[in-house]
Amino acid sequence: MKRLALRLFFVVALPALLVAAWWLTSDDSTDVYWPPLRTILTTFPDVWTGERLRADVLPSVLRLLAGYAAAAVGGVALGTVIGSYRRVRAVCEPVLEFLRAVPPPVLVPVVMLFAGIGDSMKIAVIASGCVWPVLLNTVEGVRAVDPVMSQTARSYGITGMARLRDVVLRSASPQIFAGLRQALSIGIILMVISEMFAASNGIGFTIVQFQRGFAIPDMWTGILVLGLLGFLLSLVFHLVERRVLAWYHGLRAASRRSS
């Protein structure tokens, strides 16, 4: 009980300190662009009503999830193919290096030309940015399958889909998850950016609207919502990862103990 309280203290301590510092330094601020935190917090419930959550937050989150899911599926599928065949890798690698180096936000104007300014454009932008870390990590993970494990699988006639599902993808899963984690933060950034360009709803759109209307405290609340959303998503991701990679964390703990 005491240990739990201590842990809770460590988790909460720094955020509490930062919020307190923000509160104190902004408390007597008269700067229009830098409103007191108190003002921001009192504005918060007025801005983020149930209606706004449904009309702006939900579409943003749905677009993020759609783009992220597309990137995850596409990245893992393509990465598995590229990682499995040396020839394919030799052909694809230079192209991948180039494409990866293109900053995803610059794709927004380009994708707009093809996909218009609707949801499909935003999903495409999110997916095209998120796919790289997933793809490249999957390639590395699939390449790194232990030779003894693949020989074991071969000698027991575990081939084709069974090999892919039970051996290759499971073995690569720690790296795939590392890619998925990076992709998640890229996804949130692209979600906001794509909504700032051309949109009629969404969190990014709302924040820009407030900024243009000089509703500065309202704009700040939007930033808080983004922060909270990011925090929530990474919490969910962490829980899923803990579950799926329980074996991996256990294995690492076991090998640390024995060495």
Place this chain on the structure above:
Amino acid sequence: MKYEKKLGKTLGMGQSMLDVRGLRKVYEGSGRRVEAVGNLTFTVDAGELVCLVGPSGCGKTTLLKCVAGLLTPTSGEVLLEGRPVSGPPPGMAVVFQEYGRSLFPWMRVGANVELPLRQKPLTKARRRALVADALASVGLADATGAYPWQLSGGMQQRVAIARALAYEPDVLLMDEPFAAVDAQTRADLEDLVRGLWRERGITILFVTHDIDEAVYLGERVLVLSASPTVVREQVKVDLPEARDQLRTRVAPRFAELRTRVYEQIQAAKRGTA
């Protein structure tokens, strides 16, 4: 009897289960040409336990991988029950030295043993029965729900052995399976393999660099030369079938056989005939 098919007696003793003829393996790469296995010919009878022993680095693992169909020999052939081996045959199971890298760490022990069986046309009930039986016979009936990395090295190798047993192979290949475990565990595992062999009548080809282990376990010991590997000599181990760590290892006959194999290995290292 469940294992009758595998019993040497029913196949008729003397009929060779495994036939290696003129096996040769040359590695070529980056301007270097390494002849790992020279010209290897031997047979293993059905229900026999044969040990292959040779000086370190003599291409034992290469040889075993060729037999298992994991490597394609440069020339020569391997026959399993008269049929040439061109890829991993369904009637063979391999136990590798590196148990930690051979068991799948993302699967629990039961699932690890069951995975190969999923490739066979077996009912779920039959699979479960095979898994339970195999784990029980290596003394790990209650470890089904554990992850391999929660077990000690010796127990992990037992799981690997159970996986091979559940697969019901015609031939069990073991590649220095106990090289990475401590001496006491090793003695236990030797007795386990010996016991399973007697109980189930499986055919085992056991590769080791440990002379004592080869003599203690085998019915026949094949002494290999240094690379490029050929069979230097075959030693028939005429020790009684029931062996135990205490008495067998101090028996005068054991010492004689051991000395004979040892001399051959030393000569192989020096490269003299």
